Amino acid sequence: MTSEKLTTAPRKPASRRYDEGCAATHAMDIIGQRWALPVMRELMLGPRRFGDLKNSINGISANLLTQRLGSLEAGGVLRRATLPPPASVPVYELTRWGHAALPLFDAMGQWGARSPGHDHRRPLSATALLLTLRSMIDGAAAAPLEGTIRLTLDGEDFSWTKDGEDIRLARGTPDRWRVSIAGAPDVLAGWLFGEGEEAMLAAADQLSVEGDLDFAMRFADCFGAASSDF
């Protein structure tokens, strides 16, 4: 007889993905993998190095980052590349389709920011803050906020440019800006989203703002109202 195993019937592989014809769940099969979303987020503003990714994604370990970069490359979201000389360092960059996920970050940001359980005061990376701001401002009464803001977050420069309905984000220092704001991402978030005068003033103390201060204030007003909605 040698009855193999009565209790263990032949098991199916039991993939942890959805594998449906539904386009939304298929998207989730990709971005729903652990750490996939933060990785894509950190690449949305341009190519980055392995170590920089690891440092700006809070809590990820090297082996998991390796795994995720591998599966996202296999899925066509990103690719490995080497920066042109004299840099010649290996980086990861989004493919064209990977970049097309930007509206997805907008939609997720808009929905997530309105979550009853969302606490905007938790730490977040520079890219995370920029994309969150981008998602929260669109459609708001931010009409008179055309122009460029220079943001220095964690010591790195970024440019925020509102051009009509469009918000353009980029790494690097802009040529011209109406106001320049420097500080840690979570401090800036505390200032923009802070409820109560004291919280905002406390945050403002840790920021350095130069240029058109009135413009900065109107910028901040856009987010104070938007964070409490539902």
Next chain:
Amino acid sequence: MTSEKLTTAPRKPASRRYDEGCAATHAMDIIGQRWALPVMRELMLGPRRFGDLKNSINGISANLLTQRLGSLEAGGVLRRATLPPPASVPVYELTRWGHAALPLFDAMGQWGARSPGHDHRRPLSATALLLTLRSMIDGAAAAPLEGTIRLTLDGEDFSWTKDGEDIRLARGTPDRWRVSIAGAPDVLAGWLFGEGEEAMLAAADQLSVEGDLDFAMRFADCFGAASSDF
């Protein structure tokens, strides 16, 4: 002395969520839970019963469905309710914030449908097909497709109404329609997305179409082009 365990240092709970200030990752903390997205999807067109949810979500088991319904209720996405008499049956329905995730399905659908790895021919529920179609049609050259279509999928009636930029979906039979299409969701998907004449003809054989046939053909043409993009 009594050295407890040298190899096992005090472990942190190691939550599998992101828990950041970033709004997008916070959204993922909710919809990224296993089966959360299909559950929300099946509720987007109105309240449903436990058993119906279980039947239309392929591969989920009762205990997991219970778990997910519980965590989504705790998260404010959905609530338990009882249908008014004489039905008086327990159902699950989305909260206002839960319904606000509809644009998220649009964004995910648009991105997922363009995935190089997406196979639209896999089985999918009626709701999944309707939301996938909704996400794929918007912005397309579907201007002359105003009006209502009656869709009978898996024996249940739905209405698809295009009103300007807006696509409205609902369960139930519409009062008036330009064309009525009946069949299984994956067969209809095969007809709409099918590449090659034969595939479309084979699918068409298994569908029953009544009313304005020309309208139905123009409707189908919207999706054949959209599915191959990147």
Next chain:
DNA sequence: CTGCATCCGCAGGGATACTG
């Protein structure tokens, strides 16, 4: 019919240490 509780096997996740 509508769920909830429990047991078990397994794959993926997380921390740490290590190699090129």
Next chain:
DNA sequence: CAGTATCCCTGCGGATGCAG
């Protein structure tokens, strides 16, 4: 700096049984 190797543990998935 850029990953790989190892080990442990949790959560998922499936089956089953039970209560209202």
